[in-house]
Amino acid sequence: MGQNDRMERRERADAARNRQAILRAAEELLRRHPPEQVSVERVAAAAGVGKGTVFHRFGSRAGLMVELMAERARELEQAVAVGPPPLGPGAEPVERLVAFLAAVAELGSRNGNLMAAHEHAMVTRKAAETPREANPIYVYWHGHVSGLIAEARPDLDAELIAHMLLGTLHMEPIASQLRAGEHKRLAAGFAALVRSLLGDG
Amino acid sequence: MGQNDRMERRERADAARNRQAILRAAEELLRRHPPEQVSVERVAAAAGVGKGTVFHRFGSRAGLMVELMAERARELEQAVAVGPPPLGPGAEPVERLVAFLAAVAELGSRNGNLMAAHEHAMVTRKAAETPREANPIYVYWHGHVSGLIAEARPDLDAELIAHMLLGTLHMEPIASQLRAGEHKRLAAGFAALVRSLLGDG
DNA sequence: TAATATATGGACCACTGGTCAAGTTTGTCC
DNA sequence: GGACAAACTTGACCAGTGGTCCATATATTA
Numbered sequence: 001m002g003q004n005d006r007m008e009r010r011e012r013a014d015a016a017r018n019r020q021a022i023l024r025a026a027e028e029l030l031r032r033h034p035p036e037q038v039s040v041e042r043v044a045a046a047a048g049v050g051k052g053t054v055f056h057r058f059g060s061r062a063g064l065m066v067e068l069m070a071e072r073a074r075e076l077e078q079a080v081a082v083g084p085p086p087l088g089p090g091a092e093p094v095e096r097l098v099a100f101l102a103a104v105a106e107l108g109s110r111n112g113n114l115m116a117a118h119e120h121a122m123v124t125r126k127a128a129e130t131p132r133e134a135n136p137i138y139v140y141w142h143g144h145v146s147g148l149i150a151e152a153r154p155d156l157d158a159e160l161i162a163h164m165l166l167g168t169l170h171m172e173p174i175a176s177q178l179r180a181g182e183h184k185r186l187a188a189g190f191a192a193l194v195r196s197l198l199g200d201g
Numbered sequence: 202m203g204q205n206d207r208m209e210r211r212e213r214a215d216a217a218r219n220r221q222a223i224l225r226a227a228e229e230l231l232r233r234h235p236p237e238q239v240s241v242e243r244v245a246a247a248a249g250v251g252k253g254t255v256f257h258r259f260g261s262r263a264g265l266m267v268e269l270m271a272e273r274a275r276e277l278e279q280a281v282a283v284g285p286p287p288l289g290p291g292a293e294p295v296e297r298l299v300a301f302l303a304a305v306a307e308l309g310s311r312n313g314n315l316m317a318a319h320e321h322a323m324v325t326r327k328a329a330e331t332p333r334e335a336n337p338i339y340v341y342w343h344g345h346v347s348g349l350i351a352e353a354r355p356d357l358d359a360e361l362i363a364h365m366l367l368g369t370l371h372m373e374p375i376a377s378q379l380r381a382g383e384h385k386r387l388a389a390g391f392a393a394l395v396r397s398l399l400g401d402g
Numbered sequence: 403t404a405a406t407a408t409a410t411g412g413a414c415c416a417c418t419g420g421t422c423a424a425g426t427t428t429g430t431c432c
Numbered sequence: 433g434g435a436c437a438a439a440c441t442t443g444a445c446c447a448g449t450g451g452t453c454c455a456t457a458t459a460t461t462a
């Protein structure tokens with residue numbers, strides 16, 4: 001039926017402009033300051049809009065962070081789905097996994113504070129109402145990683161181990177190394193871990 | 202010399218009593234509520250003291266959480282230092298590591314919200330002033346784990362991998378499984394990881 | 403141009419961790 | 433016992449947070 005007949009009228013032009021202004025302002029602030037210093041009010045001020053507008057557009061601070069993160073993750077998602085191996089389909093699971101984790105690490109090193117802010121935002125949620133798994137980026141990453149693990153080693157607890165591997169990135173001591181640009185070291189660590197876990201060297 | 206002649210006069214009796222009251226109240230609240238709902242004010246009220254007293258005794262919210270965590274970690278530290286194998290000295294590094302991670306997982310499953318609160322408190326720190334590594338419990342755990350790894354596989358980046366293994370526990374999806382009592386599953390995951398990483402099965 | 407849906411901003415709210423000066427309690431020494 | 437200093441307690445207070453609300457302004461469409 002005409003279910004989505006005219007259900008979603010496009011965002012008004014000024015609204016779209018503000019959305020961009022807010023995203024870009026938040027991005028810029030996060031490049032220069034640790035996440036807990038980037039308050040919604042500061043973002044609003046930097047974007048030249050009122051605080052209410054930010055909440056209007058993104059629902060919450062967490063919503064803003066998720067959106068920002070999603071922007072960054074989209075490219076990686078493409079590469080995984082339809083790009084060339086080893087990131088994309090075609091290579092062995094082990095190689096794909098190593099490549100994927102390296103890519104995530106690199107993404108983290110280029111957007112250090114954002115990753116932290118994203119995580120922080122998810123944790124500082126009102127009560128435990130919305131399960132943190134509701135974060136779409138994490139769900140996707142976890143699905144991919146645990147799929148590859150299951151493919152290579154059906155005997156393992158893939159879901160759990162996928163959480164473990166990804167958990168690493170949310171860890172402060174490691175995140176700060178990431179921020180310091182040490183993503184190669186991290187990727188090497190991942191590679192060692194994954195290779196000895198899934199067999200082959 | 203009489204360096205510590207009378208340097209540190211003991212805590213006054215009433216102060217010691219309050220310290221205990223606060224610790225016990227915080228413990229109780231954390232057993233029943235997620236950490237972000239356990240504010241310093243609530244703890245103070247539950248302990249029957251003024252808010253100021255809590256800060257006087259523990260310096261900050263984070264200080265309180267660290268102290269609470271330290272109480273729990275002390276027993277484990279003892280077991281590692283002088284207890285029987287495989288946790289204590291004597292067993293192979295691989296076995297000691299598997300045992301240690303299982304013990305930490307179990308500790309976490311018995312004190313779910315505390316672990317989370319502890320982590321949360323470390324992260325929500327004023328700026329990045331005090332490096333999070335300043336958390337003595339984490340420093341100890343990391344030292345132990347990375348020592349064992351280095352012993353078994355001198356070729357690996359032990360420090361990094363130790364961070365990775367421990368990072369797992371601070372991860373929400375895993376922490377919530379821990380809270381659900383699934384520490385056996387976690388321990389098994391660790392065991393698989395460690396065994397295939399450090400050789401032997 | 404008029405009508406209507408949408409967007410805006412900032413005063414306002416409840417709450418947070420943290421501070422501090424003023425008052426109270428304790429331990430010690432005579 | 434009493435006196436005195438040091439240690440301790442307290443709650444009003446502060447700056448800041450994320451989030452709400454709605455009177456007002458603006459874009460769109462007919």
